[in-house]
Amino acid sequence: MSDFLRIEGLEASIDDNGSPKPILKGIDLVIPAGEVHAIMGPNGSGKSTLSYVLAGREDYEVTGGSVSFKGQDLLAMEPEERAAAGVFLAFQAPVELPGVNNANFLRTAVNAVRRARGEEEYDAVQFLKAARTKAKALSMPEDLLKRNVNVGFSGGEKKRNEVLQMAMLNPSLAILDETDSGLDIDALRIVAEGVNALRSPSFSALVITHHQRLLDYLVPDKVHVMARGRILRTGGPELAHQLEAEGYASFLAEAA
Amino acid sequence: MPAVAETLNTVETLTQSSYKWGFETAIEMDLAPKGLNEDTIRLISARKEEPEWLLAWRLKAFATWQKMEPPRWARVGDHPPIDFQDAHYYAAPKKKPGPKSLDEVDPELLAMYEKLGIPLKERAILAGVEGAEGEAGESDRPQVAVDAVFDSVSVATTFRSTLAKAGVIFCPISEAVREHPDLVRQYLGTVVPASDNFYAALNSAVFTDGSFVFIPKGVRCPMELSTYFRINARNTGQFERTLIIAEDGASVSYLEGCTAPMRDENQLHAAVVELIAMDDASIKYSTVQNWYPGDSEGRGGIYNFVTKRGACRGARSKISWTQVETGSSITWKYPSCILQGEGSVGEFYSVAVTNNHQQADTGTKMIHIGRDTRSTIVAKTISAGQSDSTYRGLVRMLPKASNARNHTQCDSLLIGDRCGAHTVPYIENRNMTAKIEHEATTSKISEDQLFYCRSRGLSEEDAVGLIVNGFCKDVLKELPMEFAVEAQKLLQVSLEGSVG
Numbered sequence: 001m002s003d004f005l006r007i008e009g010l011e012a013s014i015d016d017n018g019s020p021k022p023i024l025k026g027i028d029l030v031i032p033a034g035e036v037h038a039i040m041g042p043n044g045s046g047k048s049t050l051s052y053v054l055a056g057r058e059d060y061e062v063t064g065g066s067v068s069f070k071g072q073d074l075l076a077m078e079p080e081e082r083a084a085a086g087v088f089l090a091f092q093a094p095v096e097l098p099g100v101n102n103a104n105f106l107r108t109a110v111n112a113v114r115r116a117r118g119e120e121e122y123d124a125v126q127f128l129k130a131a132r133t134k135a136k137a138l139s140m141p142e143d144l145l146k147r148n149v150n151v152g153f154s155g156g157e158k159k160r161n162e163v164l165q166m167a168m169l170n171p172s173l174a175i176l177d178e179t180d181s182g183l184d185i186d187a188l189r190i191v192a193e194g195v196n197a198l199r200s201p202s203f204s205a206l207v208i209t210h211h212q213r214l215l216d217y218l219v220p221d222k223v224h225v226m227a228r229g230r231i232l233r234t235g236g237p238e239l240a241h242q243l244e245a246e247g248y249a250s251f252l253a254e255a256a
Numbered sequence: 257m258p259a260v261a262e263t264l265n266t267v268e269t270l271t272q273s274s275y276k277w278g279f280e281t282a283i284e285m286d287l288a289p290k291g292l293n294e295d296t297i298r299l300i301s302a303r304k305e306e307p308e309w310l311l312a313w314r315l316k317a318f319a320t321w322q323k324m325e326p327p328r329w330a331r332v333g334d335h336p337p338i339d340f341q342d343a344h345y346y347a348a349p350k351k352k353p354g355p356k357s358l359d360e361v362d363p364e365l366l367a368m369y370e371k372l373g374i375p376l377k378e379r380a381i382l383a384g385v386e387g388a389e390g391e392a393g394e395s396d397r398p399q400v401a402v403d404a405v406f407d408s409v410s411v412a413t414t415f416r417s418t419l420a421k422a423g424v425i426f427c428p429i430s431e432a433v434r435e436h437p438d439l440v441r442q443y444l445g446t447v448v449p450a451s452d453n454f455y456a457a458l459n460s461a462v463f464t465d466g467s468f469v470f471i472p473k474g475v476r477c478p479m480e481l482s483t484y485f486r487i488n489a490r491n492t493g494q495f496e497r498t499l500i501i502a503e504d505g506a507s508v509s510y511l512e513g514c515t516a517p518m519r520d521e522n523q524l525h526a527a528v529v530e531l532i533a534m535d536d537a538s539i540k541y542s543t544v545q546n547w548y549p550g551d552s553e554g555r556g557g558i559y560n561f562v563t564k565r566g567a568c569r570g571a572r573s574k575i576s577w578t579q580v581e582t583g584s585s586i587t588w589k590y591p592s593c594i595l596q597g598e599g600s601v602g603e604f605y606s607v608a609v610t611n612n613h614q615q616a617d618t619g620t621k622m623i624h625i626g627r628d629t630r631s632t633i634v635a636k637t638i639s640a641g642q643s644d645s646t647y648r649g650l651v652r653m654l655p656k657a658s659n660a661r662n663h664t665q666c667d668s669l670l671i672g673d674r675c676g677a678h679t680v681p682y683i684e685n686r687n688m689t690a691k692i693e694h695e696a697t698t699s700k701i702s703e704d705q706l707f708y709c710r711s712r713g714l715s716e717e718d719a720v721g722l723i724v725n726g727f728c729k730d731v732l733k734e735l736p737m738e739f740a741v742e743a744q745k746l747l748q749v750s751l752e753g754s755v756g
């Protein structure tokens with residue numbers, strides 16, 4: 001399947017005190033199956049907005065364009081249906097769920113997704129075994145599973161918890177929104193390994209980042225530069241190096 | 257906030273149909289004429305074959321009630337006035353000779369038990385099938401003795417002989433009046449006097465049935481006791497009276513469950529519950545209240561005006577109230593503890609859920625009289641739709657309550673932005689060595705939380721269920737095991753579609 005994820009002319013706006021504020025102004029992006037793409041771009045350019053729109057957040061109104069995922073109209077699906085279909089978003093700012101036990105949350109999520117995919121649900125023992133193994137691979141302290149979801153987690157712990165969820169939910173499209181921010185050097189490598197472990201001809205990733213370092217571990221097939229709601233340029237991994245050296249100024253000038 | 261609005265809509269449509277206890281049972285009824293006067297009371301007393309002293313007690317309560325005004329304070333009075341003459345005060349299924357097997361039992365009655373989730377063997381006992389009781393004892397799941405109160409009468413009580421062997425009395429209160437008159441007379445109205453409040457006075461005048469429990473000295477009740485209260489007949493009020501006595505060193509765990517059919521008129525439920533714990537005795541009283549809450553427009557539903565109070569008379573005695581309140585259109589309820597015995601302990605664990613147009617004003621009173629008394633209050637309030645929920649609690653330390661302690665934790669969870677939650681603590685401390693701590697929080701299920709859960713594959717309902725159960729777990733863990741799961745499901749059902 002060459003167009004595993006195909007975004008065409010995607011426009012989206014958010015309600016800003018009663019009037020729509022356009023944020024995505026025509027995004028074209030194709031990610032073939034098995035590829036890892038990176039998006040880089042200045043603060044406020046719409047990267048997180050794109051990831052939310054792909055995951056199905058309802059605050060954003062899609063005003064134009066289309067997204068097809070494995071041949072399905074992604075925009076017509078509910079967020080939980082997208083999750084079942086294989087979309088996973090690692091949040092830039094993971095959300096706290098006070099009172100909700102992390103292991104219980106993860107198990108409910110994994111079983112909901114397995115059920116929707118026609119797979120057998122995990123019983124408590126199978127689940128714990130899988131979760132512990134994966135948590136260990138991410139060097140996550142085991143007590144994070146016993147605590148409430150993201151409550152009191154450090155910045156890095158939250159990000160690792162996102163990667164644990166990703167590993168357990170077994171997505172075919174992972175969108176990582178600045179998952180590398182706030183991670184120490186070791187954690188960065190571990191997270192990159194987590195993504196690399198999933199790499200296969202049926203797994204693609206869209207990695208949003210500000211830093212070259214993650215891309216050193218996670219060599220992307222393509223790098224896209226995004227600014228002001230548009231993709232300005234697409235290139236190979238060398239584009240990230242150019243950005244690191246020159247900043248966004250030349251790209252922005254070129255686009256203006 | 258599109259997601260919230262949509263969720264609210266889903267919740268609203270679901271709640272319409274989700275009251276699965278809304279069945280009506282077509283059973284032949286013996287009904288008292290509508291209206292409330294001395295003759296009504298004489299009729300009730302005669303039907304119950306009561307002794308003269310009890311009739312006199314009722315009539316005195318009635319005279320007191322006539323001089324009282326319905327409570328209009330807070331939001332409790334926000335309902336249209338109740339016409340006390342426009343209701344039946346006695347409704348009983350017509351007596352037939354005892355059936356020989358389940359096949360002979362009115363299928364409607366059996367269907368009702370099935371809907372209430374009562375196991376088959378116990379259904380036979382409840383339906384009065386001869387010789388059914390022996391079998392029920394062999395069940396391998398945890399044993400629960402059930403008393404079913406159907407409108408004004410107790411239909412049947414299970415496991416009576418097993419309990420009798422342990423010296424425990426568990427029977428309808430009307431039977432206790434006949435079989436154990438001295439016990440009833442000694443304790444009835446000693447915790448909640450007839451003059452206590454408007455609805456307690458009304459209950460004292462017209463109470464029809466309820467459960468009586470007596471645990472003698474040193475006995476731990478060998479099984480959970482449970483009463484199912486069911487309002488069925490149209491235009492009837494239910495006024496049950498429960499009296500539980502635990503003598504020195506005795507202990508018991510008691511659970512009540514409540515349901516009613518869906519109707520478009522309001523019905524009144526005004527119960528009185530009295531608990532008495534002597535030295536070293538402990539009583540755990542749990543409630544899963546799911547009276548019909550009214551429809552999504554606020555039509556119909558039960559007015560639940562209840563007086564529940566426990567007296568820790570003995571040293572080191574303990575009374576623990578746990579309640580999960582999801583039903584009723586208006587709830588007005590403050591299970592309380594009078595901590596008289598030295599070192600006695602009072603506990604109140606509550607989850608109150610309101611949705612659509614429901615109103616709940618609930619909480620507790622902890623009256624510390626004796627020294628070294630302790631009380632714990634954990635109140636969780638969940639409001640959705642356009643509902644309104646108030647926690648109202650009193651902690652009073654009297655001059656002799658040296659070293660008394662209270663800890664109160666009140667948490668409110670809001671779902672959507674059209675509902676309300678209020679916390680009204682009253683604290684009175686007249687002993688310098690007593691300590692009172694009060695903590696309160698308010699939170700909301702946010703759009704962010706719902707989206708986060710859904711992006712992980714959970715449906716909106718599952719997401720709300722997880723968050724709500726997490727919010728309530730400190731209370732749910734206090735419920736007897738057998739009922740905790742049921743309560744969790746009930747919470748989820750009550751909130752379906754309401755979450756946002």
Ligand SMILES: Nc1ncnc2c1ncn2[C@@H]1O[C@H](COP(=O)(O)OP(=O)(O)OP(=O)(O)O)[C@@H](O)[C@H]1O
Pocket residue numbers: 014015016021023041042043044045046047048049050092
């Ligand atoms: N609820 C909102 N109301 C108004 N403006 C919003 C809202 N949400 C996002 N925006 C605006 O949309 C633009 C894009 O935001 P977005 O979070 O997608 O940027 P980003 O590229 O992810 O930035 P960063 O690199 O800082 O994470 C920003 O200007 C932001 O202020």
Ligand SMILES: [Mg+2]
Pocket residue numbers: 047048049092177
């Ligand atoms: Mg961002």
